[in-house]
Amino acid sequence: MTGLDWLVLGGTIAFIVVWGLWKSRGAGTSEAFLRGGRELKWPTIGLAVMATQASAITFLSVPGQAYEDGMRFVQFYFGLPIAMVIISAVFVPIYYRLNVITAYEYLESRFDLKTRLLGAFLFLIQRGLAAGITIYAPAIILSSILGWPLEPTVIAMGALVILYTVTGGARAVSQTQKQQMVVMMGGMVVAALVIIWQLPEHVSFGKAVDVAGAFGRMNVVSFDLDMQDRYNFWSGITGGLFLSLSYFGTDQSQVGRYLSGRSVTESRLGLLFNGVLKIPMQFLILFVGILVFVFYQFTTPPLLFNETLRTRVQATEQAGEYAALEAKWEQVQTGKRAEVERYLAAVEAGDAGAGEASRALLKGAQQDESAVRKEAKALVARALPGVETKDSDYIFITFVKRWLPSGLFGLLIAVILSAAMSSIASELTALGATTTVDFYRRIFRQDASDRHVLVASKLFTVFWGLVAVGFATFASLLDNLIQAVNILGSIFYGTVLGIFLVAFFVKQVRGHAVFAAAVLSQAAVIALFFLSDIGYLWFNVIGCVLVLALSMVLQAVLPRGEAPAPVAGA
Amino acid sequence: MSTAPHLTPQEPAAEPPAPRPELDDAPPLLGSWRNIYLLVMGTFVVFVAVCWALTEVYS
Numbered sequence: 001m002t003g004l005d006w007l008v009l010g011g012t013i014a015f016i017v018v019w020g021l022w023k024s025r026g027a028g029t030s031e032a033f034l035r036g037g038r039e040l041k042w043p044t045i046g047l048a049v050m051a052t053q054a055s056a057i058t059f060l061s062v063p064g065q066a067y068e069d070g071m072r073f074v075q076f077y078f079g080l081p082i083a084m085v086i087i088s089a090v091f092v093p094i095y096y097r098l099n100v101i102t103a104y105e106y107l108e109s110r111f112d113l114k115t116r117l118l119g120a121f122l123f124l125i126q127r128g129l130a131a132g133i134t135i136y137a138p139a140i141i142l143s144s145i146l147g148w149p150l151e152p153t154v155i156a157m158g159a160l161v162i163l164y165t166v167t168g169g170a171r172a173v174s175q176t177q178k179q180q181m182v183v184m185m186g187g188m189v190v191a192a193l194v195i196i197w198q199l200p201e202h203v204s205f206g207k208a209v210d211v212a213g214a215f216g217r218m219n220v221v222s223f224d225l226d227m228q229d230r231y232n233f234w235s236g237i238t239g240g241l242f243l244s245l246s247y248f249g250t251d252q253s254q255v256g257r258y259l260s261g262r263s264v265t266e267s268r269l270g271l272l273f274n275g276v277l278k279i280p281m282q283f284l285i286l287f288v289g290i291l292v293f294v295f296y297q298f299t300t301p302p303l304l305f306n307e308t309l310r311t312r313v314q315a316t317e318q319a320g321e322y323a324a325l326e327a328k329w330e331q332v333q334t335g336k337r338a339e340v341e342r343y344l345a346a347v348e349a350g351d352a353g354a355g356e357a358s359r360a361l362l363k364g365a366q367q368d369e370s371a372v373r374k375e376a377k378a379l380v381a382r383a384l385p386g387v388e389t390k391d392s393d394y395i396f397i398t399f400v401k402r403w404l405p406s407g408l409f410g411l412l413i414a415v416i417l418s419a420a421m422s423s424i425a426s427e428l429t430a431l432g433a434t435t436t437v438d439f440y441r442r443i444f445r446q447d448a449s450d451r452h453v454l455v456a457s458k459l460f461t462v463f464w465g466l467v468a469v470g471f472a473t474f475a476s477l478l479d480n481l482i483q484a485v486n487i488l489g490s491i492f493y494g495t496v497l498g499i500f501l502v503a504f505f506v507k508q509v510r511g512h513a514v515f516a517a518a519v520l521s522q523a524a525v526i527a528l529f530f531l532s533d534i535g536y537l538w539f540n541v542i543g544c545v546l547v548l549a550l551s552m553v554l555q556a557v558l559p560r561g562e563a564p565a566p567v568a569g570a
Numbered sequence: 571m572s573t574a575p576h577l578t579p580q581e582p583a584a585e586p587p588a589p590r591p592e593l594d595d596a597p598p599l600l601g602s603w604r605n606i607y608l609l610v611m612g613t614f615v616v617f618v619a620v621c622w623a624l625t626e627v628y629s
Contacts, residue, residue: 038592074621081614085607096593213628220621233618264595268603275610279617 005410012414020176024168030453033169036260045270048257051177056138056420064392066289070217072231079240084275088268103255110503112511120438122492131427132471138420158469173425180418187415195291208294246497252430300333305394318383336365432461487536494543509555517550
């Protein structure tokens with residue numbers, strides 16, 4: 001990194017933190033700390049909701065995903081606008097009417113204390129571990145690419161977030177997220193413009209998209225109903241709806257964002273803002289990956305995008321074999337470049353037949369390229385047993401480091417750090433608020449003064465920050481960590497969503513039935529995890545459907561001694 | 571028959587609930603929330619249509 005990069009990076013991050021602290025000064029009550037004093041307007045809420053979901057991995061992985069697999073990942077978000085409408089219409093007014101700080105308070109009002117504690121407990125397990133990964137995942141990539149030492153990177157990132165989160169509370173989180181979102185999207189737009197500018201002179205924007213299409217990368221939407229296909233319209237609109245309802249409707253890291261709003265209207269508008277803009281935002285991030293892909297059709301890309309891995313292989317006995325593969329790679333790239341130029345000439349001449357023939361040749365060249373990359377990864381696996389050979393997360397950051405001008409590289413690192421910090425901050429405030437409100441204040445100190453609650457909230461936030469940093473510091477000792485946490489999340493998310501859906505939509509079900517159904521469903525999902533080969537994403541659906549079905553059956557068979565539940569907001 | 575509580579002079583009337591401005595859910599435009607939700611869904615449909623057109627043109 002050059003001096004200018006450091007200046008841009010340091011200046012951007014310092015400005016965001018100082019801005020957040022300044023805007024949140026005077027957060028001297030628990031209400032101000034936990035709920036931001038209920039002052040936020042919809043643009044801030046909308047940007048905070050978007051920033052919470054956009055973690056560093058979004059900006060590291062998504063462009064790489066588009067590079068390798070095209071635009072179709074955008075369909076994963078198709079359920080989101082529908083979820084935003086449902087949450088705005090059903091969830092938000094109830095949360096407001098009950099004046100809750102956490103989503104789990106509603107469960108006590110609708111069912112009973114034990115169901116509230118179960119929901120809050122499942123959230124703490126899942127989000128507590130995820131917070132560690134939110135810090136660790138970008139740190140491992142940044143330390144690999146930039147040569148930064150891993151542990152100090154993790155600790156510095158964690159300390160900075162703990163500082164402004166504990167000092168300014170929910171308001172500081174939302175205010176910093178507004179700035180972070182501007183940096184993130186501004187950075188990506190500038191990156192897209194610079195990549196277009198760096199394309200060869202004869203390749204216009206239209207031709208660049210044409211080249212991407214010729215390689216099958218403009219596969220934005222598919223209406224084919226194929227259960228094996230992970231991303232199509234139908235899986236997006238169903239699976240995406242489930243996930244979005246669960247995440248935005250019941251996960252305190254999101255609920256806390258929109259409950260900081262000045263009114264029901266402001267919260268609804270913030271969520272709907274997310275419903276309208278989230279898909280175009282993901283489209284833009286994917287499209288940046290497409291532009292990187294097109295850029296590398298005219299410039300030879302690295303055989304392996306993870307530079308550290310390449311250096312390590314070159315230091316093993318397989319170095320000669322790897323050098324031979326690199327020579328083969330260069331040859332394949334030269335051939336492919338010639339085909340791309342032929343294709344563009346055919347398009348310019350309006351020769352549809354030649355264009356079609358050229359497309360077929362391009363696909364052949366792409367297969368050759370994939371084969372060489374596969375050979376290289378197999379070689380790495382042989383030379384360095386046990387290492388992760390998947391390098392798509394490194395594609396964008398490697399491109400940024402190699403090809404973007406000084407200053408812009410610093411800005412893109414600021415984008416990634418901003419994304420990491422915005423997600424971690426939401427997670428820490430949510431963990432702190434849930435521990436304070438649903439456990440500490442509810443069970444141990446119901447008569448606590450406001451000052452006492454404020455101090456406890458801050459201490460619990462620091463506690464979770466330290467847990468996250470500690471977990472991230474030791475994360476490298478575990479294998480397949482990100483997948484492990486994703487699995488853990490999927491195991492619990494379905495049950496939590498099921499409890500909330502019963503609460504909102506199945507009015508006759510009471511506390512004992514839903515609690516027993518949730519415990520049984522959770523046990524069933526855990527048993528399925530150990531005893532079956534079901535893909536872990538399906539646990540979200542299975543857990544949710546089981547809670548819905550079992551709670552209705554149990555309500556019908558359980559003795560009717562329980563008092564009718566106060567159906568809040570119904 | 572009226573369901574209003576009968577108050578004696580000794581019984582003070584219950585205090586009216588504190589105003590809760592945060593419960594304001596007036597739609598800021600388009601007349602109703604239903605119309606705003608339809609606008610969001612309409613935007614989504616248009617976006618999907620544009621994405622479909624892009625896929626068709628470049629496939």
